[in-house]
Amino acid sequence: MRSPNWGTIRTLAQVDELQFVHLGTSDIGRLVSLGFDRLRSLRLRDLRASDLAFLGAFPHLDSLSIWQSAKVTSLSGIQALQGLRELGLSELGPLPSLVPLSALEDLQELYLSGGVWKDQKLSGDFSPLATLENLRRLTITNVRGPVDLTPLSRYQHLERLSLATALFPTGEVARLAAAYPFWHQQRPWLHPLPISRGVYGCSRCGGEQTLLLLQRTRGIWCERCDADKLSRILEKFEQLIQQCGSSAP
Ligand SMILES: [Zn+2]
Numbered sequence: 001m002r003s004p005n006w007g008t009i010r011t012l013a014q015v016d017e018l019q020f021v022h023l024g025t026s027d028i029g030r031l032v033s034l035g036f037d038r039l040r041s042l043r044l045r046d047l048r049a050s051d052l053a054f055l056g057a058f059p060h061l062d063s064l065s066i067w068q069s070a071k072v073t074s075l076s077g078i079q080a081l082q083g084l085r086e087l088g089l090s091e092l093g094p095l096p097s098l099v100p101l102s103a104l105e106d107l108q109e110l111y112l113s114g115g116v117w118k119d120q121k122l123s124g125d126f127s128p129l130a131t132l133e134n135l136r137r138l139t140i141t142n143v144r145g146p147v148d149l150t151p152l153s154r155y156q157h158l159e160r161l162s163l164a165t166a167l168f169p170t171g172e173v174a175r176l177a178a179a180y181p182f183w184h185q186q187r188p189w190l191h192p193l194p195i196s197r198g199v200y201g202c203s204r205c206g207g208e209q210t211l212l213l214l215q216r217t218r219g220i221w222c223e224r225c226d227a228d229k230l231s232r233i234l235e236k237f238e239q240l241i242q243q244c245g246s247s248a249p
Pocket of ligand 1: 202203204205206207222223224225226
């Protein structure tokens with residue numbers, strides 16, 4: 001809401017989930033004074049703050065989403081949310097570091113993403129995420145910057161992984177595939193393009209094609225005309241995964 005209707009908001013002070021659009025830092029203090037400091041879930045779009053220091057006012061949050069908020073250029077302050085279990089950050093301003101996230105030891109789900117048209121820029125590396133030992137679901141898509149995936153390869157409880165494989169060196173993707181057999185089995189680097197879904201078939205034979213999301217390879221392959229070449233590439237990649245598995249500590 002562009003100009004908050006505080007009269008209405010006041011009546012909502014007992015709810016445990018709120019979604020705001022265009023929230024400014026001065027509005028935060030007002031929310032706290034109205035008794036929203038016990039919120040469990042907060043969703044913010046177009047947040048008008050440069051960092052997340054204000055989150056200290058909401059110590060009971062277990063779920064937080066902030067998206068399409070280009071003014072946010074630091075995650076500093078999020079470390080106050082010690083009980084946070086779900087976190088979604090998408091299309092923020094360029095971030096200097098993920099270090100504040102390393103304190104969120106109860107985090108079970110992390111969604112870190114750019115938008116369809118705009119990458120999430122990130123300096124530093126993924127090493128601050130290595131401490132998130134309770135992580136069960138991890139999504140990293142359209143994030144530009146770090147390429148070393150080693151810090152993400154040791155989650156004991158991970159059960160869902162979504163990663164834009166074409167944005168990372170093949171060896172790094174292989175390392176994760178070796179670490180997480182469930183993900184290896186899903187082969188997320190292969191995307192069939194079924195003609196039934198309105199995609200054009202192969203220009204040579206009309207057959208169905210597959211999108212291969214690995215660096216230094218062609219994107220689109222015909223399942224019939226290119227069958228041999230494609231299977232050679234996939235076989236080589238499988239060997240790389242095996243090598244990573246046998247050299248893992
Ligand atoms: Zn073909």
